[in-house]
Structure formats: C-alpha cells, structure tokens
Amino acid sequence: MSYHSFxxxxxxxxxxxxxxxxxxxxxxxxxxxxxxxxxxxxxxIHVLKEHNGQVTGIDWAPESNRIVTCxxxxxxxxxxxxxxxxxxxxxxxxxxxxxxxxxxxxxxNKFAVGSGSRLISVCYFEQDNDWWVCKHIKKPIRSxxxxxxxxxxxxxxxxxxxxxxxRIFSAxxxxxxxxxxxxxxxxxxxxGEVMFESTGTAGWVHGVCFSDSGNRVAWASHDxxxxxxxxxxxxVCASLTSETLPLLCVTFITENSLVAAGHDCYPVLFVYDxxxxxxxxxxxLDIPKQSxxxxxxxxxxxQNLDKKATTDSKEAVLESVHKNSISQISILNxxxxxxxxxxxxxxxxxxxxWDVKTLESAMKDLKIV
Amino acid sequence: MSKNTVSDRFRKVDVDEYDxxxxxxxxxxxxxxxxxxxxxxxxxxxxxxxxxxLQAVLKNPPINxxxxxxxxxxxxLVLKVLSSFKTSDIEKAVQSLDKTGVDLLMKYIYRGFEKxxxxxxxxxxxxxxxxxxxxxxxxxxxxxxxxKTV
Numbered sequence: 001m002s003y004h005s006f007x008x009x010x011x012x013x014x015x016x017x018x019x020x021x022x023x024x025x026x027x028x029x030x031x032x033x034x035x036x037x038x039x040x041x042x043x044x045i046h047v048l049k050e051h052n053g054q055v056t057g058i059d060w061a062p063e064s065n066r067i068v069t070c071x072x073x074x075x076x077x078x079x080x081x082x083x084x085x086x087x088x089x090x091x092x093x094x095x096x097x098x099x100x101x102x103x104x105x106x107x108x109n110k111f112a113v114g115s116g117s118r119l120i121s122v123c124y125f126e127q128d129n130d131w132w133v134c135k136h137i138k139k140p141i142r143s144x145x146x147x148x149x150x151x152x153x154x155x156x157x158x159x160x161x162x163x164x165x166x167r168i169f170s171a172x173x174x175x176x177x178x179x180x181x182x183x184x185x186x187x188x189x190x191x192g193e194v195m196f197e198s199t200g201t202a203g204w205v206h207g208v209c210f211s212d213s214g215n216r217v218a219w220a221s222h223d224x225x226x227x228x229x230x231x232x233x234x235x236v237c238a239s240l241t242s243e244t245l246p247l248l249c250v251t252f253i254t255e256n257s258l259v260a261a262g263h264d265c266y267p268v269l270f271v272y273d274x275x276x277x278x279x280x281x282x283x284x285l286d287i288p289k290q291s292x293x294x295x296x297x298x299x300x301x302x303q304n305l306d307k308k309a310t311t312d313s314k315e316a317v318l319e320s321v322h323k324n325s326i327s328q329i330s331i332l333n334x335x336x337x338x339x340x341x342x343x344x345x346x347x348x349x350x351x352x353x354w355d356v357k358t359l360e361s362a363m364k365d366l367k368i369v
Numbered sequence: 370m371s372k373n374t375v376s377d378r379f380r381k382v383d384v385d386e387y388d389x390x391x392x393x394x395x396x397x398x399x400x401x402x403x404x405x406x407x408x409x410x411x412x413x414x415x416x417x418x419x420x421x422x423l424q425a426v427l428k429n430p431p432i433n434x435x436x437x438x439x440x441x442x443x444x445x446l447v448l449k450v451l452s453s454f455k456t457s458d459i460e461k462a463v464q465s466l467d468k469t470g471v472d473l474l475m476k477y478i479y480r481g482f483e484k485x486x487x488x489x490x491x492x493x494x495x496x497x498x499x500x501x502x503x504x505x506x507x508x509x510x511x512x513x514x515x516x517k518t519v
Contacts, residue, residue, distance in 0.1 A: 118390070142392055163392065164516070203514040223514040224507035241468055243505020 001358065003321050004042060006035070007349035012055060013328055014345045018062035020332050024048075025345065026055035032069055034086075050077050050088045057102035057113070064108045070099035076113050076123070078132060091132040093121045101147050107154045109176050114145030120159055122171045122191075137169050137192045147207050147249075151214040155180040155189055158217050160205025166219040166227075168196040184215045184231030200237050201225050207249040207260070207329075212337035216272070220247040220260050228258070228272045228279055238272060240279040249329040253339035253356065256369045259285065261326035261344055265318055267354065271369060282368070285359050286320045324348035394516055404431040404443035410450060419454055423462050426450045427473050432517050440519060447477045452492050463499040471504040472511050476519045479512050 007027045014025040022045070024034045032048035032055055053072030060067050067086065070076040074095050077088040093099060097116030104111045113121045113134075118141050123134040143162035150157055150171075157171040170189035172180060185195040196217070198205075203223030210217050218228045224246050227239035247262035256274070261267040269282030324347035332353065334340035345351045360368060385391060405426045413422035426447050431439045454462060466474060478500060481493045500508065512518070 142390075202511075202516055222510070224510045241472065241507060241511065243507040245506055246510055 001321065001352055001354045003350055003352045005348070005350040006042070009349050010324070010327070010347035011345040011349055011351065013058045014330065014343075014351070015058040015060040015067065016330060016332065016343070017060050018065070023351070024058050024060055024067055025351075026058060026069075027349075028054065030054060030071070030073075032058060032067070046086055048079060048086050048088070051075065053098065056098065056100050059102050059104045059111065061104040061108040066104075066108070068102050068104060068111050070102040070113050070115075072098035074098060074115075076102060076111075076121075078111075089132065091123050091134065093123070093134055094136070095119065095121060097144075100145060103148045103150055105150045105154050105171075106152055107177075110154070110171065110173060112148050112150070112157050112159075112171060114148050114159060114161075116144040118143055118145075120145055120148070120157065120169065120171075122157070122173065124173050124176045126175070135173065135191065137171065139192070140194065140197075141167075146205060149209050149217075151183070151185075151210050152212070153180050153183060153214060156183065156185060156195060156210075156214070158208045158210055158219075160208040160219050160221075162204045164202055164204065164221075166198040166201075166205045166208055166217065166221075166229075167194055168217060169194060196229065196231070198227065198229065198237060201227050201239055203246070206246065206262070207251075209251045209258070209336075211252045211255050212335060213255060216252070216255070218250050218252060218258050218272075220250040220262065222246045226250060226258065226260055226270055226279060230274065230277070233277070238277045238279040240270065240281065242268075242281065244268070248325060248327050249344075251329050251331060251339075251342065252336045253331070253334075253342065254337060254368060257282065259329065259339075259342060261329055261346075263325045264320075265322045265324060265326060265346070266320040267326065267329065267342075267344060269368065283363055285354065285363070321352050322346045322348055322350060403429065404439045405429050405446055407442070407446060410446055414450060414453055419450070419458065420462055420465060422450045422453075423466075427466070427470055427477075430473055430476075430519050432519060443519060444477060444480050448481055448489060448493075451477075451481075451496055452489070456495060459495055460499050463496075463503050466503070468504070471500055472508050473519070474500050475504060475508045475512050476515065479509075480519055 009028040012026040012028050016023050022036045024032050030051045033044050034046040035042040036045045051071040055069050055071045057070045067079040076091040079086040079088050095115045095117040099113050099115045101114045110124045120137040121134040123132050126133045145159050145161050147160040155172045158168045160166045170193040172189050172191050201221045203221040205219050205221050207220040215231045220226050225239050225241045227237050229237045245263035247260040250260040253259050256272050258270045259267050266286035271282045272279050326344045326346040329344050331339050332341040332343050341355050343353050410422050410426045431443050478493050478497050
C-alpha cells in the first residue's frame with residue numbers, strides 16, 4: 001500500500017478519473033484541486049474555483065468525463081473539460097441548506113445530491129432547455145442526508161440519513177429512461193417511492209453502499225455498527241456491533257466482503273454470510289510499522305507512572321497509516337465485484353492506496369470471500 | 370419608545386416546541402416494560418447466586434417506557450446487584466454476558482454515574498473497566514447514541 005500526504009488539512013472529499021491517473025479533491029476550502037500522477041509524484045494541474053462554500057462532495061463520471069461538485073453554498077456545478085480547462089455549469093438544486101454528498105448514476109445521465117434540507121435532489125439534463133433540472137425526494141426523510149449510492153439499474157438510490165435510517169428510494173425519471181425491470185427490492189418504482197427502510201440500528205448513517213449486483217445494501221452507523229440488508233428477504237438485517245469507534249465509510253469489495261473505515265484510522269474487513277444472514281468481523285486491514293522497541297529506563301517508567309498512571313511503554317502515537325479519521329473510501333480497480341485496489345482519504349490530508357492481494361498475503365487469517 | 374419594553378416573558382418561550390419540522394422519536398409501545406423482577410432478583414442475591422442475579426436484573430430493561438419511576442427502580446436494583454459482587458468475581462461475571470448484555474450493563478453503569486451515592490462510583494468504575502475490556506469503545510459509543518435508554 002502506498003501513502004501520499006497531500007495536505008496538512010483534511011481532505012473533504014475526493015474522486016478519481018476513469019484511468020485512475022488523476023484525482024480531484026477538496027482541500028477543506030472552497031476549491032477543487034486536480035492532481036495528476038507523474039511517476040511517483042502528484043502534480044496539481046487544475047484548480048476549480050467556483051463554489052462559495054466548502055466543497056462537500058465530488059464525483060467524476062468515468063465515461064462522460066464530467067465532474068459534479070456540491071458544496072455548503074447550496075449549489076452544485078457540473079464541470080466539463082473544454083480543451084485544457086474545466087468549465088462549470090450551475091445546477092439549481094432548490095435547497096435552502098448545505099449540500100452534503102453527490103453521486104453520478106451508473107449511466108451518468110442523472111446525479112443525486114443529498115442535503116441538509118432533509119431532501120435528495122435528483123438532477124437530469126433537459127435537452128430542450130439546455131439546463132439541468134432537479135426533482136426532489138422529500139418524504140419520509142426527517143433529517144440531513146449524509147451519504148448516497150446508486151443501484152446498478154440506474155433507478156434505485158440508497159440514502160443514509162441523520163434520522164437514523166438507511167432507505168432505498170426510487171429515482172426513476174421518465175424523461176431520461178425506460179421503466180425499470182423488477183428488482184429484489186420491489187417491482188413498482190414510481191419516483192420517490194421508499195423501497196426499503198432500515199430498522200434496528202441507531203445512530204446517524206455515515207456511509208451506505210450497494211453491492212455489485214445491487215441485491216445487498218450495507219451501511220455504517222454512528223453507534224459503531226455495520227449492517228447489511230438483502231433485497232427480497234425483508235426484515236432481516238444482519239448487523240454487527242463493533243468494539244471500535246464509529247465507521248464513516250463502507251464499500252463492498254466482493255459480493256460478500258465489505259471494507260469499512262472511520263474514526264479508528266484503519267480499514268476493517270467484514271464478511272457477510274448470506275445463508276446465516278450474519279455479518280462477521282474479518283480483520284483489521286493495516287500493517288503497522290514495526291517500531292523499534294526501546295527499553296525504558298527506571299526514571300522513564302516512574303515519569304510515566306506519575307504523568308499517565310501507567311507503566312506501559314506504548315507511545316501515544318497511532319500505529320496506523322492514516323493519522324486521523326478516514327472519511328472516504330473509493331474503489332480503484334476491479335469494481336465492487338472483485339476489487340483489487342481501493343483508496344482511502346482522511347482528515348490527516350493523506351491518501352492511501354491499498355492493494356487487496358498484498359493485504360491478503362500479509363495477513364494470514366484474512367479471507368476475502 | 371416602544372411600549373413593549375417592560376415584559377420579557379417572550380424570552381422564556383421554548384421556540385423549539387413550535388417548530389413544525391421538529392424531530393419526534395418514534396413511539397414504541399413501552400407501557401408493558403416493568404423492569405427487572407425485584408422479588409426474583411432479591412431472592413437470588415440472598416441465596417448467594419450472584420451470577421444468576423446479574424442475568425435476572427439485566428432482563429426486561431425499561432428502555433421504551435417513559436415512566437421515570439420504573440427506570441429509577443431498575444437502576445437501583447442493578448446497583449444493588451453490582452455492589453454485592455466481590456471485586457475478583459466481576460471479570461467472570463462480565464465474561465458470562467453476551468454482546469447485548471455488555472451494552473446494557475454499560476448503559477446502567479453510566480446511568481449510575483449520573484447520580485453518585487456513597488460508594489457507588491468506585492464500584493461502578495471497577496465494573497466499567499471490566500465491561501470496557503469486554504465491549505470495547507463501541508459499547509460506550511452505543512450508550513452515547515442510544516435515543517431510548519435505561
């Protein structure tokens with residue numbers, strides 16, 4: 001795995017381009033910086049300045065090469081590359097609170113924005129007016145939407161919210177697509193219909209993710225739990241209460257395995273067993289540096305006892321690669337079905353690329369099914 | 370000058386009550402939860418079966434009820450059971466609980482911290498240390514994030 005420290009400040013959000021040579025990230029301010037990989041260095045090639053508030057979400061559409069950004073200034077911009085520069089197009093979201101997260105749909109003809117206005121704006125391009133238009137999903141959302149993920153059928157949208165629920169909505173826009181075929185989550189999908197609502201977990205839902213087939217959805221909640229629900233098997237949510245601090249982001253790396261990361265600064269593997277409908281802890285995915293064990297002198301031991309009431313020689317330094325909470329995780333290679341590499345960015349301004357094969361061989365008990 | 374400078378009663382109005390978007394928790398039928406059975410727990414303590422008393426007192430937690438008396442009675446009972454344990458037995462007792470049991474124990478411990486009496490904090494701290502090693506930081510996070518607690 002390789003760690004690169006971009007900044008000293010938190011990376012608010014990031015997105016990769018199609019061939020993973022460029023990364024767009026927000027350095028905790030109103031701008032978006034695009035870095036290009038050059039050997040082992042990262043060079044800043046573009047600075048996108050249009051937002052008036054912190055940029056809270058970035059998504060880069062791989063096929064159409066458009067970037068959508070959203071921010072606390074209640075706006076979203078769609079950026080297209082014209083020649084050598086990125087040109088923004090304003091999207092009126094009609095929200096009166098900050099936008100929190102944004103995601104392109106799989107076919108890239110729509111995107112969804114979650115906001116603090118307790119609604120989701122689903123935006124699509126209207127050819128006649130040459131303008132991005134949005135529709136709102138309001139009921140039954142009762143608090144800020146923190147995270148979004150699209151189902152592969154381009155219609156269903158999973159949303160995690162501060163009202164302690166993870167829901168799957170239908171975001172079917174008849175102007176841009178055909179009626180969708182029935183899925184495991186239901187067959188009637190008018191716009192705004194709630195196909196699934198979670199029960200059983202408390203705490204804000206920080207991260208949500210559909211599996212590659214779209215039949216499973218996983219979410220990470222602020223009460224230190226991770227849960228998976230399977231479409232069609234209603235009322236069966238497998239959840240795992242963990243012993244760690246809350247997890248902020250979660251993603252499937254195969255149909256049965258999830259990687260999640262959060263305030264504990266290291267990614268963690270979970271395995272879902274569909275037959276038993278149970279989630280189990282797979283292992284901690286971090287190879288700590290072997291720090292040299294210095295012997296402690298008697299004086300140091302006494303000082304430790306006096307200051308910290310402990311004789312442990314463990315320093316108060318985190319042994320993980322990231323030195324602060326990990327806020328976002330993204331798949332680089334292999335998709336959600338057979339992920340080979342994934343990337344994490346966090347509040348320490350650093351980005352780490354994790355290689356699944358290396359992790360598997362480094363940790364003997366790790367099994368990614 | 371405006372004639373309204375005398376009364377300041379408007380400052381005491383709780384504006385949040387009138388907010389139409391106010392978040393109201395879902396009502397879960399909590400009228401049937403009476404808390405752990407006092408008689409059963411008392412008899413188990415008297416007979417010396419402390420492990421059994423712990424299991425019994427962690428049954429039927431009054432989580433959903435709004436009746437404060439029930440909650441206080443349950444907390445008092447739990448405190449009685451926890452104080453009657455010998456320090457060396459605490460670890461074994463915590464090991465005998467499952468994950469939900471440890472979470473529930475943590476909730477009772479923190480509730481006990483809120484109203485300290487003579488020796489309760491010291492005993493609760495010992496229990497807290499053992500429960501923490503069993504449940505990890507996650508169990509404390511769940512105490513903090515639970516909307517409906519004991």
